[in-house]
Each structure stands twice: as structure tokens, then as C-alpha cells.
Amino acid sequence: MTVSMMVSSLIQLILFSFIPLVCWLIFARKKQSFWSWIGLKAPEIKKKNLFFILFFSGLLLFLSLGWVIMLFFTNGSDVAASQFDGVGVAGIAAALFYAFVQTGLSEEIVFRGFIGKRLISAVGFTAGNSVQAALFGCLHGAMFFSHAGCLNALIITLFTAVIGWFMGYINEKLAGGSIVPSWIMHGLANLFTAMMMMFNLF
Template identity: 40%
Template sequence: MMESLVNAVVQVVIFLAIPFVWWFFSARKEHSFLAWVGLKKPIIENKRNYYGIFLVTIVLLVVPINTIIYYFVDSSLLASNRFTDLGISAMIPALIYGILQTGLSEELFFRGFLTKRLINKFGFYQGNIIQSLVFGIIHGFMFFSSTHVIGVLLIVIATSVAGYLMGWINEKKSNGSIISSWMIHSIANITAAFMAMFNIFY
């Protein structure tokens, strides 16, 4: 558990390094760092619409991606593979992995830093499309040397669409808060960890 916590903290710090330096030299006089990256309470006006998009994004992250992984990717290459067959004993490390190590670190960088800077530069739609493609391509690149090109392409498409929806739900439905995408991302990663823990499709 301590190893998982240390790894999570280190990864969060690494993912925060570039955003923090950028904020320090460009925006520290106007905004606090946490507000600048969107780590604030979301303000949700249309809750019904919000929860619909929230659930759709989770389903998109969990179902297609895990199906693609099952047919195209060697599960031993996945980060969640460390939990394979460990059952309930891996519960706390899996939560640390899903919520902090991957969920928080990636959302701080991709939706908190990259999305907001790109939207400021190019406008919402172009900026959100660019960040979603970067998000998808990076996830596909991780499997490029070990996975069939069709599998890589499907991973890029699925994670790009999910990345776009997470950017959209943050900026259009949560008043710029990344809490929404952090919850979505965490749920998806915890699900993957639990599937490994109980050997579902692994």
C-alpha cells in the first residue's frame, strides 16, 4: 500500500511540473494554481443532462476500451495488470492507482492544463478536439510496438472520444471544474483494476 501511495504522489508531482511552471510565470498574479487548473467545486445547472453525459462517458471508457484490449492487447502490458488475481486484498492499492496515480495526475495535466490552455488559444471546439486527439494518440502510442495497428487505431479513437467528452463536461457543464472528469477517469480505471483483481477477461 505504501509503495502504491508513493508511486501515486510521485506521478502527480511529475504531471504537475509543467503546469506549475507555466502558471508561475504566466498567471500566478491573476489566479491561484488550483483554480487555474480547475481543481474547484463544479457548478452544475442542468443536472439531468450532466448525469447523462457523465454515465455515457464512463460507459465509453469502460466498455469499448476493455473490449478492444481483450481482443487486441496483451493484458500483461496494462498498468492494471499488477492487480491480477489479488482479489479483495488489492482494494486500497487499486483505489490509490485509479483515483490518484492515474485519475488525478492525468486529469490535472490533460483537462486541467492542456485543455484550458488550448481553449484559450483556439476556442472551445478546436482546443477540445486537439487535447482529445493528444490524449488518444498518447494512449495508442503506449501499445504501438506490441499491438496490431487496428487495435492501436481503435484505442486512439475510443480514448479520443472519451477525452473530448471529459473536456466538454468540465468546460460546458461543470463551470470549468475538472472534478467531473477526475471522477469519470477514476471510475474507469478502478473498474479496470477490479477486473484484473478478480480475473475478469484477464
């Protein structure tokens, strides 16, 4: 399971990075490195107290509200982490790849790194961050639409959009444009969900 998850995670990371990389090569290669352009760099945190308060508050909200939505608005088999159902400790390594590479890093590169930064640069923070968050929410809502129904999918869309906006805010306003904080938050939330499935805690 670990090897197959590692391979699929790397393939998804490459696929999700392809369009951003091509756009960087065309439009920004001579201006800055790809890593800086996409935000995959060390955070520059100036207001540390505010950053950590909001980061851990957001993570707690992410985990608790995510738990409620998983418990009341979806069937456990509907979620991507259902592949870890009942596997126990044997799935820990695979879950780490799933949480931090296949979903966390891939989605952060696309939404907060590529879409968010380009829109913010073009139309300003408020509009740009809101659009990337809405797209992030719609992606997750669409994944559940056929199983959870229209109303539940809408609730999931709104919830994940709020989380997407919050992560964009932390990155751009408190971490110097780095996507590392949202990557860590995203990865921890997905790891939590995977572990709940691994040990049958739903």
C-alpha cells in the same frame, strides 16, 4: 503493495503537476489561484439533468467500450492495471491510489486541466478540446503500439481520443470548467479495469 503504490502515485502526481505549476507561476499567479487555473475546483452545474445523463452515459460507454478493447484488441498483460493480476481484495487500497491519483488525477491535470484549458483559451473550445483529446488518444495508443500492433493501437487511440473529447466537453460546458467530473469518470474507469485484473475476470 499499498505503500509502494501510494508513494509512486504521489511522485507521479508531483511530476505531472510540475510543468503546469511552473507555467502558472510565470503567467497566471497574479490573476487566479493554481487550483482555479487548473480546474481543480468544485463543479458549477447549472443543467443538472443534462449533466448527470451525459456523465453516466459517458461512464457507461467508457466502461463498456473499454472492456471490449481490453478483451479483443490487447493482451491483459499489456495494460498498466496488469500489476493487480490475481491479487484479490488485498489490492483494493492500492487500486484506489492507482485509479484516482496515479492515473486519474495526474492525467486530468495535464490533459483537461493544463493542455485543454490553455488551448481552449487560445484557440476556442472546438479546436482546443479536439487537440487535447487527440494528444490523450495518442499517448494511450503509443503505450500499446509495440504489443498490440498498428491497427489495434490506432483503434485504441481513436477510442481514447473520443473519451478525452467527451470529458473535456462535460468539464467545460456543463461543470463550469471543473476537472472533477472527468477525474471521477477517469478514476472509476481505471478502478474497474484494475478490479477486473484483481479478480481474474478478463
